[in-house]
Amino acid sequence: xxxxxxTPKYLVTQxxxxxxxxxxxxxxxxxxxxxxxxxxKFLKIxxxxxxKELIINETVPxxxxxxxxxxxxxNLHINSLELGDSAVYFCASSQGxxxxxxxxxxxxxxxVV
Amino acid sequence: GNxxxxxxxxxxxxxxxxxTINCTYTATGYPSLFWYVQYPGEGLQxxxxxxxxxxxxxxxxxxxTYRKETTSFHLEKGSVQVSDSAVYFCALGSGxxYIPTFGxxxxxxxxx
Numbered sequence: 001x002x003x004x005x006x007t008p009k010y011l012v013t014q015x016x017x018x019x020x021x022x023x024x025x026x027x028x029x030x031x032x033x034x035x036x037x038x039x040x041k042f043l044k045i046x047x048x049x050x051x052k053e054l055i056i057n058e059t060v061p062x063x064x065x066x067x068x069x070x071x072x073x074x075n076l077h078i079n080s081l082e083l084g085d086s087a088v089y090f091c092a093s094s095q096g097x098x099x100x101x102x103x104x105x106x107x108x109x110x111x112v113v
Numbered sequence: 114g115n116x117x118x119x120x121x122x123x124x125x126x127x128x129x130x131x132x133t134i135n136c137t138y139t140a141t142g143y144p145s146l147f148w149y150v151q152y153p154g155e156g157l158q159x160x161x162x163x164x165x166x167x168x169x170x171x172x173x174x175x176x177x178t179y180r181k182e183t184t185s186f187h188l189e190k191g192s193v194q195v196s197d198s199a200v201y202f203c204a205l206g207s208g209x210x211y212i213p214t215f216g217x218x219x220x221x222x223x224x225x
Contacts, residue, residue, distance in 0.1 A: 041151070045213075092157075102157075102213060105156050107156050
């Protein structure tokens with residue numbers, strides 16, 4: 001039973017398109033995150049939600065919009081995709097503040113052509 | 114703000130060699146410290162953690178000690194295997210906020 005699952009695993013799309021990545025966790029955690037990992041494996045936090053409320057909104061283009069319908073789900077919608085958006089996007093969850101162990105999804109490899 | 118500095122990779126070793134990956138941090142307060150491992154094509158998973166000074170985290174033959182005086186949390190393993198080839202991330206807990214901080218990752222390649 002997967003703890004943090006995200007779909008799709010691979011996403012290839014053309015510039016200018018709009019796409020969504022979905023994430024669900026069944027751990028009962030109250031905090032969820034989206035990270036972007038570049039080709040050099042650097043992890044950059046994009047957003048964090050706690051109990052459906054946006055806590056962190058790092059400097060990302062406003063083409064990226066997270067949505068948390070409930071505390072088990074955090075989806076990422078991207079408008080007007082650009083070549084530079086190509087990366088692996090990870091969803092993660094943890095319980096409470098001070099980031100006790102974070103659980104990561106398998107990642108979504110987004111390729112914009 | 115909080116930050117984590119890891120040695121740059123890749124680190125290339127022969128099987129059964131000794132491994133050290135250095136990690137130092139800057140933080141306010143006393144955050145928890147973590148090592149995560151990312152195998153090819155997978156997400157990060159927790160390898161070990163330490164929650165207070167002088168704690169030693171250990172798992173799968175890896176260990177790291179929380180050194181407050183040197184603000185370090187170096188990862189070590191006495192004898193690496195090919196299956197240890199992965200990217201290793203040092204991280205610190207958010208110390209009361211919601212922002213965990215990750216290092217840049219160190220790639221480890223182990224040859225037979």
